[in-house]
Amino acid sequence: MSTPPLLEMRGICKRFPGVVALDGVCLTVGQGEVLSLCGENGAGKSTLMKILGGVYQPEEGELLVDGKPVKINNVTDAIKLGIGFIHQELNVLENLDIAANVFLGREPLISPFKLINRKKIHADTVPLLKRLGLNLPTDKRLGELPIAQQQMVEIAKALSLNARILIMDEPTSSLTLTETDCLLDLIAELRKQGVSIIYISHRLGEVDRCSDRVEILRDGKNAGALTRAEINHDNIVSKMVGREIKCVYTPSGARVTHKFFKVRNVKSSRFPNQKVSFDAARGEILGFAGLVGAGRSEMMKAICGLDENGAAEVTLGDEALVIRKSADAIGHGIFLVPENRREEGLVTGMSVRENTTLPSLSTYSTAGLIQKGRETKVANEQIASLRIKTPHAETLVRNLSGGNQQKVVIGKWLAMGPKVLILDEPTRGIDVGAKAEIYKLMRELAASGAVILMISSDMEEVLHVSDRVAVMHEGQITGILDRADCSEKNVMQLAVGRSVSVSKPAFS
Amino acid sequence: MKKELGIFSLLIVLCVVTASINPRFLSTTNLTNMANLIGLFGVFSIGLGLVIITGGIDLSVGSMFALCGVLLPIALTKWELAWPLAASLVIALPMALGWVHGVLITRMKMQPFIVTLCGLMIYRGAARFIANDSTLGFGAGKGFETLRSISSGKLLGVPMPFVILVVIGLIMWVLLHRSIYGRYLLAVGRNEEAARFSGINTRRVITGSYVIAGLLTGVSGIMLAFYTNSVSPSNYGNSYELYAIAAAVLGGCSLRGGEGSIIGIIIGTALLQVLQNLVNLLGIPSSLNFAVMGTVVLLGVMADQLLQRRAAAKLDAS
Numbered sequence: 111m112s113t114p115p116l117l118e119m120r121g122i123c124k125r126f127p128g129v130v131a132l133d134g135v136c137l138t139v140g141q142g143e144v145l146s147l148c149g150e151n152g153a154g155k156s157t158l159m160k161i162l163g164g165v166y167q168p169e170e171g172e173l174l175v176d177g178k179p180v181k182i183n184n185v186t187d188a189i190k191l192g193i194g195f196i197h198q199e200l201n202v203l204e205n206l207d208i209a210a211n212v213f214l215g216r217e218p219l220i221s222p223f224k225l226i227n228r229k230k231i232h233a234d235t236v237p238l239l240k241r242l243g244l245n246l247p248t249d250k251r252l253g254e255l256p257i258a259q260q261q262m263v264e265i266a267k268a269l270s271l272n273a274r275i276l277i278m279d280e281p282t283s284s285l286t287l288t289e290t291d292c293l294l295d296l297i298a299e300l301r302k303q304g305v306s307i308i309y310i311s312h313r314l315g316e317v318d319r320c321s322d323r324v325e326i327l328r329d330g331k332n333a334g335a336l337t338r339a340e341i342n343h344d345n346i347v348s349k350m351v352g353r354e355i356k357c358v359y360t361p362s363g364a365r366v367t368h369k370f371f372k373v374r375n376v377k378s379s380r381f382p383n384q385k386v387s388f389d390a391a392r393g394e395i396l397g398f399a400g401l402v403g404a405g406r407s408e409m410m411k412a413i414c415g416l417d418e419n420g421a422a423e424v425t426l427g428d429e430a431l432v433i434r435k436s437a438d439a440i441g442h443g444i445f446l447v448p449e450n451r452r453e454e455g456l457v458t459g460m461s462v463r464e465n466t467t468l469p470s471l472s473t474y475s476t477a478g479l480i481q482k483g484r485e486t487k488v489a490n491e492q493i494a495s496l497r498i499k500t501p502h503a504e505t506l507v508r509n510l511s512g513g514n515q516q517k518v519v520i521g522k523w524l525a526m527g528p529k530v531l532i533l534d535e536p537t538r539g540i541d542v543g544a545k546a547e548i549y550k551l552m553r554e555l556a557a558s559g560a561v562i563l564m565i566s567s568d569m570e571e572v573l574h575v576s577d578r579v580a581v582m583h584e585g586q587i588t589g590i591l592d593r594a595d596c597s598e599k600n601v602m603q604l605a606v607g608r609s610v611s612v613s614k615p616a617f618s
Numbered sequence: 619m620k621k622e623l624g625i626f627s628l629l630i631v632l633c634v635v636t637a638s639i640n641p642r643f644l645s646t647t648n649l650t651n652m653a654n655l656i657g658l659f660g661v662f663s664i665g666l667g668l669v670i671i672t673g674g675i676d677l678s679v680g681s682m683f684a685l686c687g688v689l690l691p692i693a694l695t696k697w698e699l700a701w702p703l704a705a706s707l708v709i710a711l712p713m714a715l716g717w718v719h720g721v722l723i724t725r726m727k728m729q730p731f732i733v734t735l736c737g738l739m740i741y742r743g744a745a746r747f748i749a750n751d752s753t754l755g756f757g758a759g760k761g762f763e764t765l766r767s768i769s770s771g772k773l774l775g776v777p778m779p780f781v782i783l784v785v786i787g788l789i790m791w792v793l794l795h796r797s798i799y800g801r802y803l804l805a806v807g808r809n810e811e812a813a814r815f816s817g818i819n820t821r822r823v824i825t826g827s828y829v830i831a832g833l834l835t836g837v838s839g840i841m842l843a844f845y846t847n848s849v850s851p852s853n854y855g856n857s858y859e860l861y862a863i864a865a866a867v868l869g870g871c872s873l874r875g876g877e878g879s880i881i882g883i884i885i886g887t888a889l890l891q892v893l894q895n896l897v898n899l900l901g902i903p904s905s906l907n908f909a910v911m912g913t914v915v916l917l918g919v920m921a922d923q924l925l926q927r928r929a930a931a932k933l934d935a936s
Binding site: 416435436437439440441446448453454455456457458459460464468469471472475478479480522 | 792796797798799801802804805808809811812813814815816817818819876877
C-alpha cells in the first residue's frame with residue numbers, strides 16, 4: 111500500500127446558526143503538492159481552512175495527518191501538527207523587527223534575568239530568510255517593509271515552526287503584479303522543498319499557474335476536482351457555478367427613466383488608477399456583483415464623498431453635482447447604507463429616534479433647537495412602516511437585532527426621501543424574514559421613482575433582486591448584464607475578469 | 619440621569635456629614651465662599667467637559683489662566699484699554715488658542731493629549747515671559763470697577779461667579795441637550811465614523827468644542843484674576859485642568875467620549891469643592907487635600923463601573 115497523504119479531511123460538517131457552512135467536505139493534500147481551493151463567496155473555503163487552522167471545531171468528520179487521526183482543538187494544536195496559516199490580513203507587529211516577529215511568543219531567554227537572547231533570534235532568522243530568497247537585515251522593522259515582504263516574514267515564521275502545510279488565504283490581494291510573480295515563484299520553490307500549500311484565490315490566472323490540483327467548493331460541498339491537465343478558467347468556473355438558485359425574479363413593472371443617474375470616472379483610494387463609469391435608471395435596482403475585494407464598496411464611498419482621495423463626476427437627472435464631502439451627497443438625496451452598520455451606519459449608543467434623525471436634524475429644529483416631539487413622530491413612523499421590532503423609539507440601537515438595526519439605518523434615509531439609495535451588503539447577517547422585507551422595501555422604493563444600487567456578494571440575492579447586474583473585477587466594471595442575461599455563469603465569468611458576449615458596456 | 623442622581627446624593631451626604639460635625643459649614647461666610655469657588659471652577663469645567671465628550675482632552679487650561687491672568691492687568695492698567703475691550707481680548711485669546719488646538723487635532727490628526735500638553739508648556743512659558751516672571755496686580759487702576767463687580771461682586775448676596783455659572787450652565791445645557799450642535803457632539807464622541815457617514819462635519823464639531831472650552835476658560839480667567847487680585851505667572855492656575863477633568867469624570871463624562879451632562883459636571887465641581895472645604899473644616903491636615911480628592915474620584919468611578927456591570931448583567935439575563 112502506498113504512503114498515506116500528508117493531510118486528509120473526511121466528511122467535514124460545520125453548522126452556524128441558520129446555515130450549514132460545510133456539509134460533508136473531503137480534502138486531501140499530498141506532500142509537496144500545491145492544492146488550490148476555489149469557490150464563490152460563501153462557498154465554505156474560509157470555514158474549511160479555519161477548521162484546519164484550529165479556529166473552528168467541526169461537528170462531524172475526521173482529520174488525518176500522515177494517515178493518523180488527529181484533533182485540532184486550537185491554533186497551537188495546528189501549529190504543532192505543522193500547519194501554518196498565512197491570513198489575508200497579515201498578523202505582524204509593525205513596530206518590531208524581522209527577528210522579533212519570527213520568534214514572537216517563543217523567544218529564547220538567557221538566565222538569570224530571563225532576557226531575550228537577541229543574538230540567537232537574529233542568527234536563527236538569517237537561514238530562514240535565505241531559504242525564502244529574502245535578502246534583508248534581520249533587524250529591519252516590519253513597518254518599513256512593503257506588504258509583500260511582510261508577508262514573506264510571515265511565511266518565514268511559519269517555516270521556523272516547521273510548517274509542512276501552508277494555508278494561504280488570498281495572499282495576492284494586496285500585492286502588485288511583480289510581487290505576485292515573486293510569491294508564485296516562491297510557492298514553486300517551497301513545493302520543491304517538500305512543503306505542501308493550500309492556495310485560496312479568486313484570481314484564476316494564479317490558480318492556473320501554481321496549482322497541481324484544484325478542488326472546488328460550492329454551497330459547502332465538494333463540487334469537483336481538477337487535475338493539473340484539466341485546469342483552465344472554463345473548467346473552474348463551470349464547477350463553481352450551477353448551484354441551485356431557488357429564488358424567482360419578479361419584474362418590477364415600474365416606469366424606468368434610463369440614464370437618470372450618470373456616474374463617470376470614479377476614482378477610489380483603493381484603485382487610484384481605475385476610472386469607473388456607469389449609468390443607472392430611475393425605477394430600477396442595479397445590482398453590483400463581484401468577488402470580495404473587487405472595489406465595489408470603495409467605489410460607492412467615493413461617489414458619496416466619503417473617500418478623501420476619491421473623485422467622481424455625478425449627474426442626477428440633468429443636474430451635474432459637486433460632491434466633495436458626505437454632506438454634499440446627502441444634500442442631493444444620494445444616501446449610503448454602509449456595509450458595516452455598527453461602525454459606519456449607526457451610533458449604537460444612541461436611541462432609534464436619535465439615529466433616525468441624525469442626518470436631517472435641521473428639519474426637526476427651530477432656531478438650532480431640536481424639537482423632540484417632531485423627532486419622535488418621524489421615528490415612530492419609520493418604526494411602524496418598516497416594522498422595526500423595538501420596545502419604543504427611545505431604545506438604544508445597541509439592544510436591537512441585526513435585522514432591526516439595518517432597518518433603522520434604512521429608515522433614517524427613507525425619512526429624507528432618497529433619490530439614489532446605495533445599499534452595501536444590505537442583508538448580511540440578517541435572518542430570512544427580515545431579508546424578504548428589505549427586498550420588498552427596495553422594490554417599493556424603486557417603484558416610487560428612486561435609483562437603487564445594491565452591492566451584494568450573495569449570488570442568490572443579486573440574481574433575485576436586481577433588474578440589471580453590473581459586475582466588478584479588480585476595481586473595474588467588467589460588464590453589465592441585462593435581466594435576460596443574468597445567470598450565475600455570466601456573473602461569475604465577469605467576476606473573475608473574463609468577458610461574456612452578452613454583456614453591455616457600462617454606459618453608452 | 620441616574621448617574622447625576624447618584625453623585626448628587628453623595629454630595630448631599632457629604633454636606634450633611636460635614637455640617638453635623640462642624641456647624642460652621644452652614645455659616646453664611648463659608649457658604650458664600652464655597653459658592654464663589656464652585657462658580658469659578660464650574661465654568662471652565664463645563665468647557666473641558668464638552669471637549670471630553672468629543673473624546674478629547676485639554677491639558678492647557680491652567681496655563682491659559684496664567685496667560686489671561688497676565689494679559690488682563692496689563693490691558694487694564696498698562697494699556698489702559700476700556701474694560702469691555704480688555705475683557706473681549708482676554709476671552710478671545712483662549713478661544714483662538716482653542717481653535718488652533720482643534721485644527722491641529724482634526725486636520726493634522728494630532729493627538730489631543732500631545733497638542734494640549736505642548737500648549738500647557740508654551741502658554742505657561744509665554745505668560746512668565748510677558749510678565750517678566752513677576753507678580754502682576756490691578757493696583758490702584760481705575761475705570762474697570764464695572765468689570766470687577768461683574769466678576770467678583772455679589773448679586774442679592776450671591777457671589778457673581780456662582781450667578782455666572784448658573785447662567786452659563788443654563789446656556790450650555792440648552793446647547794448640549796437641546797441643540798443640533800449638542801446632538802452632533804454626542805454622536806461624534808460615540809462614533810465619529812458613523813457621524814461622518816451621516817453627513818456631519820465632524821472636524822468642525824470637534825474644533826468647536828475646543829473653541830467653546832477656550833471661551834469658558836477666558837470667562838473663568840477674568841473672574842479668577844479679580845478673585846485673587848494678583849497674578850504670579852509661575853504657578854497661577856497650575857493644574858486647574860486636573861480639577862476640571864476630575865469634576866467631569868465624577869459627573870459622568872467618559873474619557874472615551876460620547877457621554878456626559880452639564881448637570882453632572884456642575885455637581886462634580888461642587889463635590890470637589892465641598893471635599894476641600896471638608897478637609898479644612900474637619901481639621902484634616904491640608905497636605906492631604908489632593909489625596910482625599912483623588913480617593914473620592916477613584917471610588918466614585920469604581921462604583922459607577924460596578925453599577926454599570928451589574929446593569930449589563932441584568933440586561934443579559936432578561
